[in-house]
Amino acid sequence: MVWPAMKTPLALKLILCGLMAAVAGAAVAAVPPAQAYSGRRVSRLSAVQVAYLTSCGGCHGVEGVSAPQAVPTLKALTGSFLCTRQGRQFIVRLPDVALSSLSNRMLTRVMNWVVFDLGAPVAGGHEAHRYTVAEVARLRREPLTQTGLTPYREQVVAHLGARCAVPAGLTVYGAAYAVGVKSSSPKS
Amino acid sequence: MNRLDNWGERVTRRLAGRLSRRSALSRLGALLVAAPAFPLLPVQRARAADSAAHAQKGTDFSRAAQTHDDTACNYWRYCGIDGNLCSCCGGSTHSCPPGSQPSPTSWIGSCINPDDQRAYLIAYRDCCGANECNQCSCLNTDHAMPIYRPQANNHIIWCFGTQSFEYHCSMAVLVGLAE
Structure with missing residues (x-):
């Protein structure tokens, strides 16, 4: 079964492109080896880490890095989005953030963890403060579902670059997409 | 008397x-x-x-799961796996068989270890870039979502970000203990 050839509704395509954006041949060297998690020491995960891992960490990576060209890196980068109001709002209004199944309260905790812990350092300025539950609740009511995400992201990042010193890693993401499903038993 | x-x-x-x-x-x-x-x-x-x-407590799967044989479909970490077990293909629950590459992306679910009854997060990470292994095909569905929630769907080939989309087998990497 070749799934991507199927006619899919636009909404499904958006979801797939938003989260599952992938390109064959993305920098494999930057991939953290799965063996890194095979040690005997089992890390204990807090509630916010569990929410991050089960809602975001599969694609974005357990430590916020997966395939940088295919999936945006979070580690040491998300803090930069708090340089501008537009950037601060952008990362909550992303469809897979705004429309996630997390409650407002837990989504707020996850965003603060992703920005201030995983994504540190945080850019200075007026917008460099923690998200409140009310703010996240308001922003997620306006998900970016009617916007071409790739050009909009480029615009957001360009504004960040004009205002703050942003890491070069912010411009790595954004390339062609490829999506697939397993071809034969038992996934066919 | x-x-x-x-x-x-x-x-x-x-x-x-x-x-x-x-x-x-x-x-x-x-x-x-x-x-x-x-x-x-x-x-x-x-x-x-x-x-x-x-x-x-637990699921139907976890009540029947075991913790000693990772080449069997009812090994506790496989509660949401769909595919060929890398453990049967020359790899393990956390390493790819020679000639295939681990995908940097995966979906993450959780399984209960019957030995301590606690929930552990498991990354279902596929090995890609080699012919399908076709050994130990398993289909378990704990915490897996339908394909319209692709982030947690186990039917998808999770090879996003590897050089090849050719599916070989699936791992169940232990991420950590959910407190």
């Missing part, structure tokens, strides 16, 4: 005079029927509640 005999006779005769045989039988019957309807000692009730809570 004589006095005990007399007392016994008196009690029996008084009972016989007051109660009919049918009345005695009906009361005994009612007692037998009604007894199970009343919970007995509080200790027993507490234990029953305890075991009910215990039974609700």
Whole structure:
């Protein structure tokens, strides 16, 4: 079964492109080896880490890095989005953030963890403060579902670059997409 | 002794005079029927509640899971796996067989370890870039979502970000203990 050839509704395509954006041949060297998690020491995960891992960490990576060209890196980068109001709002209004199944309260905790812990350092300025539950609740009511995400992201990042010193890693993401499903038993 | 005999006779005769045989039988019957309807000692009730809570913990999969053979579909970490077990293909639960590459992307679910009854996060990470292994095909669905929630769907080939989309096998990498 070749799934991507199927006619899919636009909404499904958006979801797939938003989260599952992938390109064959993305920098494999930057991939953290799965063996890194095979040690005997089992890390204990807090509630916010569990929410991050089960809602975001599969694609974005357990430590916020997966395939940088295919999936945006979070580690040491998300803090930069708090340089501008537009950037601060952008990362909550992303469809897979705004429309996630997390409650407002837990989504707020996850965003603060992703920005201030995983994504540190945080850019200075007026917008460099923690998200409140009310703010996240308001922003997620306006998900970016009617916007071409790739050009909009480029615009957001360009504004960040004009205002703050942003890491070069912010411009790595954004390339062609490829999506697939397993071809034969038992996934066919 | 004589006095005990007399007392016994008196009690029996008084009972016989007051109660009919049918009345005695009906009361005994009612007692037998009604007894199970009343919970007995509080200790027993507490234990029953305890075991009910215990039974609700976990999933059908975790109650039948084992922790010693990672080449069997009912190994505890495989509660949401769909595909060929890398453990049967020359790899392991956390390493790809030679000639294939681990995907940097995966979906993350959680499984209960029957040894300690605690939930662990598991990354279902596919190995890609080699012909499909076709050994130990398993399909378990704990925490897996339908394909319209692709972030947690186990039917998708999770090879996003590898050089090849050719599916080889699936791992179940232990991410950590959910506190």
